[in-house]
Amino acid sequence: MSNRIAIALMILAALALAADRLLTGSAATLFLARKFVDLVDYMAFWR
Numbered sequence: 893m894s895n896r897i898a899i900a901l902m903i904l905a906a907l908a909l910a911a912d913r914l915l916t917g918s919a920a921t922l923f924l925a926r927k928f929v930d931l932v933d934y935m936a937f938w939r
Contacts, residue, residue: 912920 909921912918
């Protein structure tokens with residue numbers, strides 16, 4: 893991955909987080925964080 897692609901992805905992620913914060917009060921970010929924790933718990937079960 894080149895630096896240009898990495899910077900573009902970082903800017904895209906920051907814009908997505910900012911849009912979520914402004915439009916929904918971080919509801920989507922919180923939902924994804926909770927689902928990620930559930931996934932980690934599920935993966936730990938299979939360990």
